[in-house]
Amino acid sequence: MNAKVMKRKKSSMSEVKVAVIGAPDVGKTALSVRFLTRRYIGEYDHKSETRYKHEVLVDNDPILYEILDTCPKNDSDLPPNETISWADGLLLVYSINDRKSLTYLKKVGALIADNDIPVYIVGNKNDMVHLREVSVEEGAILARSLECGFSEVAAAEQVAPVAVVFQELCRAVLASRRKSKHSLLERMLGTKTSNLRLYVRGKSDSALPKDNTV
Numbered sequence: 001m002n003a004k005v006m007k008r009k010k011s012s013m014s015e016v017k018v019a020v021i022g023a024p025d026v027g028k029t030a031l032s033v034r035f036l037t038r039r040y041i042g043e044y045d046h047k048s049e050t051r052y053k054h055e056v057l058v059d060n061d062p063i064l065y066e067i068l069d070t071c072p073k074n075d076s077d078l079p080p081n082e083t084i085s086w087a088d089g090l091l092l093v094y095s096i097n098d099r100k101s102l103t104y105l106k107k108v109g110a111l112i113a114d115n116d117i118p119v120y121i122v123g124n125k126n127d128m129v130h131l132r133e134v135s136v137e138e139g140a141i142l143a144r145s146l147e148c149g150f151s152e153v154a155a156a157e158q159v160a161p162v163a164v165v166f167q168e169l170c171r172a173v174l175a176s177r178r179k180s181k182h183s184l185l186e187r188m189l190g191t192k193t194s195n196l197r198l199y200v201r202g203k204s205d206s207a208l209p210k211d212n213t214v
């Protein structure tokens with residue numbers, strides 16, 4: 001990104017905290033590193049969770065991502081509450097050639113059922129279709145049940161589709177913030193804001209028109 005553009009817009013930069021969650025070995029680090037560096041290394045040596053920061057434009061707005069790459073010890077090591085409450089959005093990852101990893105995400109889905117947190121589901125390793133254990137439809141069904149976006153990617157082979165996954169989650173987080181602001185205003189005004197012309201402007205919604213007033 002143009003450094004000047006980023007510097008000028010820094011004051012209005014939205015921060016989006018993303019926790020990357022999934023069973024061991026599904027490619028959480030590969031996806032995160034792909035998004036951060038556009039590279040694929042192949043073997044990632046980390047035994048504990050890692051945090052990264054990354055500035056990027058999403059829909060022409062500067063976004064500061066903070067990415068928490070989680071590191072479960074085994075298939076029953078689910079993310080703790082602190083991780084869920086820290087995050088603005090969850091990137092839930094399974095591997096299309098590991099059925100247990102879809103089961104892991106179903107358990108995470110049950111864990112977050114009462115949270116209104118934006119989620120995006122990724123079926124990784126779709127370069128390994130010959131070893132597929134999870135159909136596209138099964139991934140889509142889980143996404144429908146969690147009311148979130150879904151796609152299959154291959155961190156090993158793709159750059160743009162991996163970036164799109166992070167962008168989609170960012171859009172969902174920003175949309176959820178706007179929705180919260182609306183309901184807060186509705187509570188304060190004691191009326192439906194959909195009937196009013198609103199001026200709701202904050203660090204996450206600089207795309208809104210500036211001339212609309214309550």
Ligand SMILES: Nc1nc2c(ncn2[C@@H]2O[C@H](COP(=O)(O)OP(=O)(O)OP(=O)(O)O)[C@@H](O)[C@H]2O)c(=O)[nH]1
Pocket residue numbers: 022023024025026027028029030031041042043044046070071072124125126127128153154155156157
């Ligand atoms: N074929 C293929 N292999 C992948 C892909 N993404 C990751 N891998 C491989 O899968 C293995 C695990 O990748 P990681 O990124 O370390 O997975 P992880 O989910 O972070 O693993 P933990 O940190 O142990 O939970 C590595 O050998 C990667 O090279 C992919 O899209 N296709």
